[in-house]
Amino acid sequence: MVDLPKPGKSALGRMVLTITALSLLLSVGLASGIIVTTKHSLDRQVEETLAADVLGFMDLYEQRRVIGIREGMERRQTLFSDQSQIFLLQDKDGRKLGGNIDNWSGDTELFDQLQDFHSAAEGDKSLPYRGTVLALRGGFKLMMARSLADNERVIAEQIRTSIIATTLITTLCAILGLFFVRRVLRQIGAINNVARRVEQGFLNERVNVPEKRDEYFALTSNFNRMLDELSTHHARMNRLSEHIAHELKTPLNRMKRVLHGLSTSKSENVDAFVEKMEKEVDETIDTFDAVLEIVTANTTVADKTRFEPVDIVTLIDDLVTLYEPVAHELGLTFGWKPPAKVFILGERAPLQQMVSNVLDNALKFALPNSRIAIKVQSVEEAVVFNFMNNSASFSDAEREGLFSQFERGSNAADTPGYGLGLPLVKAIASRHDMTVSIPGDTSGFKIEFRCARHET
Amino acid sequence: MQILIIEDDRETREDLEAAAQELGAEATSVSKLADALAFLDQNSPSIVIADRMLPDGDGLDAVQALRNASETALILVVSALGRSQNRIEGFKGGADDYLSKPFDPLELRARLASLKRRAEMIETIDDVSVVGDLEIRRKARTVHRNQDHIALSPKEFDLLMYLVENAGQLVTRTMLLEKVWGLHFSPQTNVVDVHIGRLRQKIDVPDQPSRLLTVRGKGYVLEPLSKDPAYD
Numbered sequence: 001m002v003d004l005p006k007p008g009k010s011a012l013g014r015m016v017l018t019i020t021a022l023s024l025l026l027s028v029g030l031a032s033g034i035i036v037t038t039k040h041s042l043d044r045q046v047e048e049t050l051a052a053d054v055l056g057f058m059d060l061y062e063q064r065r066v067i068g069i070r071e072g073m074e075r076r077q078t079l080f081s082d083q084s085q086i087f088l089l090q091d092k093d094g095r096k097l098g099g100n101i102d103n104w105s106g107d108t109e110l111f112d113q114l115q116d117f118h119s120a121a122e123g124d125k126s127l128p129y130r131g132t133v134l135a136l137r138g139g140f141k142l143m144m145a146r147s148l149a150d151n152e153r154v155i156a157e158q159i160r161t162s163i164i165a166t167t168l169i170t171t172l173c174a175i176l177g178l179f180f181v182r183r184v185l186r187q188i189g190a191i192n193n194v195a196r197r198v199e200q201g202f203l204n205e206r207v208n209v210p211e212k213r214d215e216y217f218a219l220t221s222n223f224n225r226m227l228d229e230l231s232t233h234h235a236r237m238n239r240l241s242e243h244i245a246h247e248l249k250t251p252l253n254r255m256k257r258v259l260h261g262l263s264t265s266k267s268e269n270v271d272a273f274v275e276k277m278e279k280e281v282d283e284t285i286d287t288f289d290a291v292l293e294i295v296t297a298n299t300t301v302a303d304k305t306r307f308e309p310v311d312i313v314t315l316i317d318d319l320v321t322l323y324e325p326v327a328h329e330l331g332l333t334f335g336w337k338p339p340a341k342v343f344i345l346g347e348r349a350p351l352q353q354m355v356s357n358v359l360d361n362a363l364k365f366a367l368p369n370s371r372i373a374i375k376v377q378s379v380e381e382a383v384v385f386n387f388m389n390n391s392a393s394f395s396d397a398e399r400e401g402l403f404s405q406f407e408r409g410s411n412a413a414d415t416p417g418y419g420l421g422l423p424l425v426k427a428i429a430s431r432h433d434m435t436v437s438i439p440g441d442t443s444g445f446k447i448e449f450r451c452a453r454h455e456t
Numbered sequence: 457m458q459i460l461i462i463e464d465d466r467e468t469r470e471d472l473e474a475a476a477q478e479l480g481a482e483a484t485s486v487s488k489l490a491d492a493l494a495f496l497d498q499n500s501p502s503i504v505i506a507d508r509m510l511p512d513g514d515g516l517d518a519v520q521a522l523r524n525a526s527e528t529a530l531i532l533v534v535s536a537l538g539r540s541q542n543r544i545e546g547f548k549g550g551a552d553d554y555l556s557k558p559f560d561p562l563e564l565r566a567r568l569a570s571l572k573r574r575a576e577m578i579e580t581i582d583d584v585s586v587v588g589d590l591e592i593r594r595k596a597r598t599v600h601r602n603q604d605h606i607a608l609s610p611k612e613f614d615l616l617m618y619l620v621e622n623a624g625q626l627v628t629r630t631m632l633l634e635k636v637w638g639l640h641f642s643p644q645t646n647v648v649d650v651h652i653g654r655l656r657q658k659i660d661v662p663d664q665p666s667r668l669l670t671v672r673g674k675g676y677v678l679e680p681l682s683k684d685p686a687y688d
Contacts, residue, residue, distance in 0.1 A: 275673050278560070285538075285558065286642065293539055321611060322637055325650040349540045353641045360644040421644065 004189050012184055016177030024170045031162030042151040046130055050146050070098035084147045092139025104143045111135045187216050203231045251284045290420040297427030307345040309454050313338050313376050323359045331368035342383050343454040346432045354428040357421040358387050367391035383453045390444035457481040458501040462492045464511055472505050475564050479572055489513030496525040502575040508535035523550030530571045540640035562674050566626040585620050588667055612655050619678040628675035
C-alpha cells in the first residue's frame, strides 16, 4: 500500500502553489498595467495644461508684448500662490523681468521642448516639474512649468495600494489553497485507509460519506459499490469452492465405491460396473465444464469483437424444434409463434446454450399437460424475450436463489442436475449486457431477458 | 493412409497411436509443434491429430499453423479445453473435428473413422444413397421405401443423412449435436435420444429389427457391425 504524501509534496499541493504563483504574477501584472496607464494619463493632463499655459501667454505677447506677459504673470501670482505652476520671463541678459521664481532649474537653452527637472530646494522640498522654454523676439525667454508632485503622489499611492492588495490576495490564495489541499487529501486519505483495510482482509470496510451531490460523493459511492461487488464475488467464490469440493468429491466417492464393488464382486457383470463408472465420470466432467463456463463468464471481460448480429427469433426457433419432441413425450406443448427476425449482438454458441438451459429447466419443472409460452418482442430500442409456464412455481426465497450456483428448487430433488443451469444462463446474459429476471408477480414461473436490439 | 499425431503426453499419445493403427493407418507421433511442421513440410498425412496445448505451440496458433502447413490434411483437435467456446475457436482456426479430454476411446475411434471416410471419399455423380430398402436422395431430400415416400422433417432428414454418411460407424450424441444441430454443448435433456426414437418410428419396418442401433452409453450405429459384440 502506498501512503499519501504530505501537502507540500502532493500533486494537489503543487497545483495550488502553481495557481497561487500565477495569481500573484497576474495581480502584479495587472497592477503594473494600471499604474503605467494612470501615469501616462496624468502626464498627458500636465502637458495639455502646459500647452494651454503657453497659448495663454503667447496670446498676451501678441497683444501687448512683454508688458502683457508680465501683467499676466502678476495676475497668476495673485491667483495661485502655491508652486503648482512656475513661470519666469528673462531678458536677453538673463535678468528676471517677471515670474514667481528667480531662476530656472532646467535647461534654459532647450527651446520648444518639454523637459523634466526638479526645482531648487525650498527648505527641504525639491519638487518635480515638467516645463518648456520659449524664445521671444528681442532675445527674451519665457519659461513655464507645471508641478508633477501631485502625479507622483497619486502613482506612489497606487503602488502602495497594489502591493498591499497583491500581498493580501496571494496570502489569501495560499491559505485557502492549503485549506483546500488538506481537505481533499483528508477525503482521499479516507478512501486510502479503507483500501488498506480491505487489502488486509477487512472486506466489510466502507468509506463513510454524507450524501451530497458532489464529485467526492460520486467517487466514494462508486468505490463502495466496487467493494460491495468484490465482497459478493469473494463470498461467491468461497461458496463455489465449497460446492465444487462437494459436487466433485461426491461422484469421486461414488466411483471409489464402484471400483471397490468391482474388485470385491464375484459377479461377472463387469460391464455394469464399468458403465456406472463411465456415467459418473461423464457427469463429473459435465459439472466441471459447467463450472468452468460460469467462472469464465463471470470473471473475464467479454470480447465484444467476437460479437456478431444474431437473429434471436431463429435461434429460439431452432432450439424449440430440437426440444419439441421431448416436450411432446412429457405431455407439454410450446406456445411459440415466431415473429419477424429480431437481431441482437452476441456470440451464437453461448446464446444457444443459454436458451437451451432455459428450455431444459422448463421441461424439467413444468407439469404434464401444461404449456411453455415463449415470446419475443421489440420494445423501443430493446428486445424482450421470455419463457413462461403456469404450472411450475417457486417461493420468493427459492426464486432469489435460482441464479446461485448449486442451488436448486425444492421440487428438484428428484430431477437430475446440479443447479448450474440457471447460473450459467445469468453468466452468459451478463456477458451480453443482457438483464435476466424472474419476476415474482406472475403466477407460475417466468424468466425474462432484455437487451439492446441491433439494427441491421 | 498416414496419420500424424502431435501429443506431448506419452499415455495419451499411445492411445491415439493405437486408435490410428486400428483404422489401418500408419501413425507417426511427435511431441512438439516444430517437429510437426517439419514433418508436414516433407509429408502429406491424410489426418492430423493435434493437442491444442503443446510445449512450443499454444492454443489456436498451433491449429492455424498446422492448417497453413497442410491444406489437405483433416485435423482432429484433441484438447482438455472443452468448453463450447474452445470448440468453436478450434473450428474457426481450421480444425475439422474437435474432441475434448478426457475422451471416450470409442468416441475417438468413431471420429477418426468419420474423418477417414471423408479423406477417402470420392465424388459421386449419383446423389442416391441406399441403406437396406431405404432410398435416400440428397438433392431432393426425399426418402423412399419401395416407392413409398417417408415424410421426414428437415432435421430428421439431416439426422438420417449424417447416420448414412457414417453408416457402420459409431456416432456419439455429441457428434450428432454438432453436425446435425450445430450445437457445441450437451443439453441436459435427452433430446438426441428422442429425435432418434422418432426417426426410428418412421424408417423402421414393423416387426423387423431396427437398422438404427443404440450403443448404450455411447451413441448410435446405422446398420449393425455384425462381428462386434459391443453393439446391441
